[in-house]
Amino acid sequence: MKKDYPVPAGYLERETEVKKSRFIARVAxxxxxEDVKDWLExxxxxxxDARHICWAYQIGRPGSAAEAAMNDDGEPSGTAGxxxxxVIQHKDMGDVLVMVIRYFGGIKLGAGGLVRAYAGAAESVLSAVDRVVQKPMTDVLVxxxxxxxxxxxxxxxxxGASVESVDYGASVRARVLVPEDLQAEFGxxxxxxxxxxSFER
Structure with missing residues (x-):
């Protein structure tokens, strides 16, 4: 099912440095x-060898996400995830995971410094990633x-529709994804x- 809200167009990585600590931010x-687990692995x-791999994600429509979670991965509570x-919520994007990989540079940043560093790393990658808005689609069996x-x-x-699968038997049966606003034209x-x-409900 395609969505009518912005999602990341793909994977992207950006690196920032704060007081000798490296922060590598990835968006996916x-x-x-399951997808989140795969990206974290x-x-x-x-x-x-990274000291911390902190992350947060939200799945579903921004503002009413079906699922969201975060993890400080050993950083002081509330300073990373x-x-x-x-930042993800502020960017109004759904179905998005941001991971920030930190290599400690020997200088402690303090709680405020960590919050700024992790937010800055997330901001850098989310500002750079392309967004796509996918239209809501309907399944049709033909x-x-x-x-x-x-x-x-x-x-x-x-x-802008797509043939998802075709079964060749005595007749041909296809499963097609059609933009919801083009159902009448497809009919x-x-x-x-x-x-x-037949439109699947």
Missing amino acids: PVGSR QAHQDHP KPILN SLSFADEQPLRHWCEVN AFCDAHKLDY
Whole structure:
């Protein structure tokens, strides 16, 4: 299901330095806790010697996220995960994970310094990442002949829909994702080509 709110267009990394400590911020699009776990495992593999890998994420619509969490990973409570989450929420972005990998530089930053450093690192990467807004989509099941497959694919290409899967049996059955605001147009296309279709709810 595509979303009508901004999400990160992809993965991005930015590095900042504060009093000799390195802060490597990574942003990644996530749709589930499983995705978060995978990205964190990757960060730990890439930076096994890092002192801290702090993170925060929110999944779902900004402002009413279905799920959000944060982790200070050994930094004083409230100095890492919360500032990262605050920046995510301020950026009004959904389905997003920000990890900040810290290499300690020998100079203590203090609680206020840590909050500023982690928020600054999160800000640097979230300001740089491209956003995409995905329209809400509807699942449609279509029965068609082999000859109709090409026109169907062409309609999808032109109208921002996508053919998700095709089963070739006695007839062809396709699962298509159609933008919600184009349901009527898609129905008209199917009627014109005498295709059977049903919108999934």
